[in-house]
Amino acid sequence: MHDTDVLALVAILDGDEEGGPLTPGHLRERLNLTSGAVTACLDRLERGGHIRRVRDTADRRVVHLHYAPHGTAVAREFFRPLARGTEAARARFDEAELQTIMRFLTVLNEELAAQRRPEKQ
Structure with missing residues (x-):
């Protein structure tokens, strides 16, 4: 699988900022691709x-991207070793340590998200 395809699958799994399904336009912005590159990626x-492309029932011009049942099974199989390793590592820390780790990761994610946002002038 092409690197762009994997990144697209991760982005589709994450969804949009509100937790809803991603659209091709949002995927284009998130991966910094051209419309043609997104179309080719989604076609593959x-x-x-x-994945499945599903038209919005309220506005048929809007397309939402969803994992297909096969895609979900492939993703689960692909990430299963990571999940096992993550759980094994997590088990080595007590609750207080995990809270510190979570606080660090939350702040790190906020900083990285701020770097992706265009500066307001």
């Missing part, structure tokens, strides 16, 4: 059975 993922 759809042909491979990883």
Whole structure:
């Protein structure tokens, strides 16, 4: 699988800022791709059975990206070793340490998200 396809699958899994499904336009912005590159990527993922494109019921011009059942199974299998390793590592820390780690990761994510936002002038 192409690196861009993997990044797209992760972005689709994450969804949009409100926790809803991602649109091709949001995917284009998130991955900094051209419209043509996004279309080609989504075509590959759809042909491979990883995703589905679903038109919004209220506004048929809007397309939402969802994992297909096959895509969900492939993602679970791909990430299973990571999940096992994460759980094994987590088990080595007590609750207070985990709270500190979570605080650090939250602040790190906020800083990284701020770096992606365009500066307001």
